[in-house]
Amino acid sequence: MARRLERLDRGIKVRSDDVFALNSWREMLYIIAPRVLPVLLLLVLGLAATPYWQRVIMQACMIGLLAISWDLLASVGMVSLGQALFFGIGAYIAGILDHYAGLGPWLTIPIATVGGAALSTLLLLPVLRLRGIYFSMVTLIMPLMIERIIEATKIFGGTEGLSGLQPMPHALVEIIAAMAVVWVALFSFNRMMSSDYGLILKGINDNDRAVMSAGLNIYLYKAQALFLAAGVGAFAGAFVTHAYQFVGMPVFALDYSILPIAGAAVGGMGTMSGPLLGCFILVPLNELLRGLGGMRTVIYAVLLVVFTVGLPEGIFHFIKRKYTQFERWVEVEQ
Amino acid sequence: MSQAILQVEDLSKSFGGVKAVSGVSFELMENQVLGVIGPNGAGKTTLINLLTGFVRPDRGKVLFRGQNIAGMKPYKVANLGVARTFQMVKPFYQLPAFKNLVLPLKSPRAKQLTGGRYGDRDAVAKDLLEEVGFERDSWVIFKQASVLPHGYLKRLELARCIAMAADLVVLDELFSGLSLAEVASLVPVIDKLRVQGKTIIMVEHRLRELFRIADRVMVMNFGQKIAEGKPREVMEMPAVRGAYLGSEEEGA
């Protein structure tokens, strides 16, 4: 007798998919808990942590935003290898506005978010006409080129960067704002992707010709997705700039491109929550392994390959599966 | 007599020296069904790609209701009211069958025609699927397109055209790969489109079914139009018999 593993939805999952769930605390809890608990947990951690670890959590939030942005692009079929482009452009816009015009974070961050999104979209607009790996190639080389240009032409402080920028009003404001934006981005993007608008975006990834023959302008939708994703990345850049009161060439460095992708690979792509979870694992790990120095990047790179090739499911999908389904061995007749 | 909905003049396209379509001209009256036949490689699919904007012509005009749509972007052509199916089915494999139709229902054309009041798109999508022969309230419409059998995917292609509320429907070998029973079940759907006043271009290898539906037939070979006329008349022409039947023997 051969056996095979059978997976079935848990009873409570099936019941809570139905409207009757509203009658039962248990079912309601089943739906609400996985959404509310992480928010509360992070809030408690964020408030209770030492200033040093608060910074780490803030960083995790920002890298998490880059990962959400990456995942959004990937689900429309644009695989970005250069999240640093969005991050860096946002960071520099905020830095320049603050340094030369003296605008505070309350003005620079919104301007950098929108302006950075517009600028990034404009830079990448031509690539949207092409399929496949062109997007990856161009996003990979663009931030590296910009970094080199800033170094060579010494604009905006050159290698020194711009320092002494205005800080965030208060450490507490900083951490709360970081968390709030992460959750807003996560839930609203998730919501968007499950709406009909999101279906179009997924459809472009699936089959762009069919989307066109359905009378929809795919460039327009791709550009909109790119704008949203770039905006999220630019926000993260601007936020970090003010948190550290400094902006310089490292914002275009590969690190900001690699960490989000590694987070997405480890956490599980395609859900936004997965990449975010991945970043909340990797960024604190990054701090704990500080002693290893350059070896850390090697570790991410290896994790990246191992998860993509060997465990493409990722941690989030694994947890979700365990939460919604149970497994049992059943005997099958030959 | 009704007026011409589509006028094609001297349409040509070559791919690196191979003349896929060369100097094709024809006219199509409103509410007519035009069958396009010809051996493999005669340029039928390229002709469709040219009509629907997926390939830009080297030369020639495609007038749809008097407006030149040659070289226009595919989504613009679609929004003017020219819908097509693909020979190689192109569903959204990740989406459930009925969600496949939500996309065309969101197109500017569908919105315009209904004044933006499509109500529940999911419900409309399910109605459309029933129209092309999906069993209503069965599991089939909720299944991911990637697991559906070929016959259903072909129906899905047709349903997409209907959802676009197109005036001109271009069907690229809709019947290929279907069983006789499946073809028989689709013929009434096409008849119904006709009753609704649609104009249809069918590229087809199944001559028996095609001749029952088509008003006129155009025969292509080596990218050129070699004959056009009533189905029976066309098949009597010696040039057609030579080109079509001759090449079929080669293929066999």
Next chain:
Amino acid sequence: MLEGVLIYGFINSVLLVLVAMGFNLTFGISGVANFAYGALYIMAGFLCWGLLNSLGLPYWLAVAVSVAAIALLAGLLFRFVLLRVRGLVISEVIATFGVGLAILELFRYWGFIGFEYTLPVWLDASFDIGETVVDGQRLIMVAVGAGLTLFLWFFTRHSRIGRAFRGIAQDERTALTLGINADLTAAFAVAFGAGYAAMAALVILPLGTIAVNEGYNVLVNALAVCIVGGLGSTMGVIVAGFLIGYAQIFTATYGETHWMMIVSLAALLVILLVKPSGLFGKQKELEERI
């Protein structure tokens, strides 16, 4: 002055063509964008350095062994990593990118940074061309570049595996029905591209030191040339290499040296705006399809 610009522009162009050739070759045949390309390039340099200085092999043997080893490594990379995710673009891109990153950063971690990591020049002499002095290594580089390009041309047309390459490049499924083992051929393509990268590294690196960052530069340059020329087109790579190569030297001579990278970026942006598929892009169909 102008003569010097023309000569050094030519040399710079050949350098770019050399650097981009392997990446382009692999992509053109197998559709694999090997983002580990820069890492393989640098690895060839360090491997040759190690063979020379630790094992004391003769130079020519060290070069031959390095090229073969890098090609083999890339073939294995395809067999054991890429084959598992073949066809999934996201995974292919991430996997090659990750492997490249791991290799380069590992070298950095091990401390392979410094001026002692240099390869000896192949030909220690200099020649006068008109009034311009050119050193022997650069001339050798030009010769090797021309040789490799010609070899590629003959190989793809007049050998069995070369024709299999072209078959796959045309249509993988049709090639399958003709009895061509697509996976094996794609593995060869990846190995072949890596071999070209190693050859390029071994003639170019003696001009400077073997630096980890050079790995990223090589990747950036290779990608830029391929995008401008059109992915998968050998002619495109040559034309784009010369275009960017001369433009860089002209700006460096008549403008300022540090504007060189701006020239590449500008070339890239202009070509993407005007003709996104590149000068000789075989992906032209793609553009129309979308």
